[in-house]
Amino acid sequence: MKHPSPRRVAAGVAMVLALCAPAALPVLAQQGPPSASSAPVSTAAVKAQQFTLANGMTLIVLPDRRAPTAVQMLWVRVGSMDEVDGTSGVAHVLEHMLFKGSRMLKPGEFSRRVAALGGVENAFTSRDFTGYYQQIPAGRLEEVMTLEADRFAANQWPDEEFVRELEVVKEERRMRTEDQPRARLGELQNATVFTASPYRRPVVGWMSDLDAMTPDDAREFFRRWYVPANAAVVVVGDVDPDAVHALAQKYYGAIPARAVPPRKPRTEPEQRGIRRVELKAPAEQAYVSLAFRVPQIDPARLEDGDDDPWALLVLSAVLEGYSGARLERALTQGPDRVADSVGAYYGFVGRGPQLFGLYGVPADGKTPEQVEAALRAQIARVAQEGVGEAELARVKTQWKASETYKLDSVMAQARELGSDWVQGLPLGASPRIIARLSAVTAAQVQAVAAKYFGDDQLTVATLRPLPPEKNARARGFAAPAGARH
């Protein structure tokens, strides 16, 4: 992420984008179902339109005329998974460098221009994609399209800008990872779950790779991946699709077409046997995270693809989709409760292999092993007893409601459109996703609980807290500064 969360003090409005949580993000947050049966949603009738420019670039426009604002997002189908060993983190470093100049602009000028337009902006990098956005008064759209097209076509900067910005990125890594034991555990778990898949590397990069990164590493990555056919521009707001299309042709359409480089599959081999890793770090509370290798949806086969991923998605919601759901009730309540907090996630869709995760913080006096056993017992219970119709209906109701709430934010709508494009989901995927979820039966949920949660596809990562008095020694307190890396 380019900036920490922007602050709009006057209005008390803050936006936060995740760099990439160590645990997979709950994808369903962006995939709500259609509105509740009898609720009229006037804007639901307004459909997004997709265009392909002559150079292969994609344009997606969704009018939302509630307010005179608009958001432009540029999505590039390149993330940390497209990196190679030795230059981990370069996708994210490059994201920072996109603010450091272009053919038209000097370092920092991009942000000054956007600010002068009354805009807010930021950028984000994940395993699967890199994105840039500006939210502006709708009348300023052409100006930000000019700016974005210019840096996409011709990002350029002197070496000394790179050297300074790399230090900023290292501080970002220190902040998000090095001083966050649970984030370091997530990094370790990823590196254990995945062997051939590039998902094994952290998005922000290993510190030694950042230390060794050169300006040309970033320039080469830019030349290779920032090609029109590997990018989509998403515009949502008070705009006319045809007018936006004309502007896109004028600014983005002028960028010469180049071939998208071939991507090597780097397929993750099947896991056959449980894996366990541990991390000792300064903390008071232990933490345990279970990651199961599971199937995911095929974006090209929304209607007729395998049922199991949809049932897994329902399973994750039944386990922890609302206050008082199964995991919370079973692990964090009652006189013998084993956990202070628990959670579950399912990756559902992605360019790389997805996981089903369970995690928890042991209660005082309880062990990570007890939490691990209790989490798995809840899956086993679903496998044996199934789930109730009321639970099933409840999670579907929540998805349907969230589909309406989503319409309150142009940012959320733009994020969904861009993310769907990256993943190869068709335009208008949401109602089709909801239809699949609505069709999931209790028996299907029970069946996937029985099928995918054995030992052989499981990786368990455990954080062992170091009491404060031992931290100093374990972390090399007496070592000279800089020896840590």
Next chain:
Amino acid sequence: MQNKTRTFLKTWAAALLAAGCLAAQAAVPIEHWQLPSGARVYLAAVDALPIVDVQIDFDAGSRRDPAGQAGLARATAGMVEKGIRAQGGEPALDENALGEAWADLGAEFDADVSADRTSFTLRTLAEPALLDRAVALAAREIGEPAFPEAIWRRERERLSAAIRESNTKPGTVAGRRFAQAVYGAHPYGFETTEQTLAAIDTAAMRARYESLIVPCRAKLSIVGAVTRAQAEAIATRLLARLPATDAADCAPLPPVPEVEALAAPKEERIPFESAQAHVILGQPGYVRRDPDHFALTLGNYILGGGGFVSRLTEEVREKRGLAYSVYSTFSPRLGAGAFRVAFQTRPDQAADAVKVARDVLEKFVAEGPTEAELQAAKDNLIGGFPLLLDSNRKLLVNVANIAWNELPLDYLDTWTARMNAITVADIKAAFARKLQPQRMVTVVIGGKP
């Protein structure tokens, strides 16, 4: 269909932009009235989406915690979500039944606490049957929380464990030390500890709730697809299960002391084994209703509020690569919330970074911004005004701000004009009145002893 969706949000913001002067004729879509109970209602009726948002604020923030029971307000709000007692023929709902009931409605309800307020928020679909049930459930949760003692013992264990965990994190330790140093004995500086939690029981929660969560002190902000009549019915029902009050006999609450200015600089350098040092500089700031608010908002944007284009970001991050995140912020409240400059950096360069940040701050307070900087700040904040109002969520924030701080109902209509009127001299004078760089708190956590 598209014309139908062009409702208040749009015409309002567009008219304000076009007008740009105090005489703006824009219709202000905020209606305000008082219920017989004394509760004050603020309504922005926007019907583009079938959603209703409600926020109810009470003067029951953590600033009213007793010193020995710091954390009482937060604990009480947390326990509101842990169950409803049986009342009037309706059954008790435990924490799980309550969670299920909200999920079954596809609605969201929360009880939150800040330094000044206890806030209840409800977001529900506007479909009449769902809205009706959501309001009924929210009214029960607000009016009839059960405060079960066994659940509180469990929650206290969890909170205590979380406090012990947070004590291992340099960021939280820095924030606490800073609050104590800036606020002294003022409740804004109270720290919730295992000891203060141990002194809290459900009897204290009930007593606090009965004295502070009363209809005559409620401020309700409502945004969404409802008419005024519907909003009145919603507001009345939401408070109907609290003890009845009358507008006429609502005694004022005891005043909370003012935050005292710092008499001398304070420096705290605390060794901590971490990859980064956490730095916070600051002092007491100003109260929200201070007339300098607009000058300070613009000035702080220039100093360290404006994301990527502020002086602090330019000097600390862009020119020197010393930090990923560096900012300055005011936190205006009913009392003088703190001004702070904060960043994190590698411990061995913390001293240099502190010097850079302090130099930026001192120079800004001494000299004020340039004309060009002020123009850039106005371009962003005034030009970006529509972005502050382009969703129901953001509108709710603004309506609740007007309600809570008793700002004029035309506050948003006059906002751009008042921002536009601010000069370089205004900002320099306002900063000189509010900030004394020679008497600030400096907290640096990290690095060797």
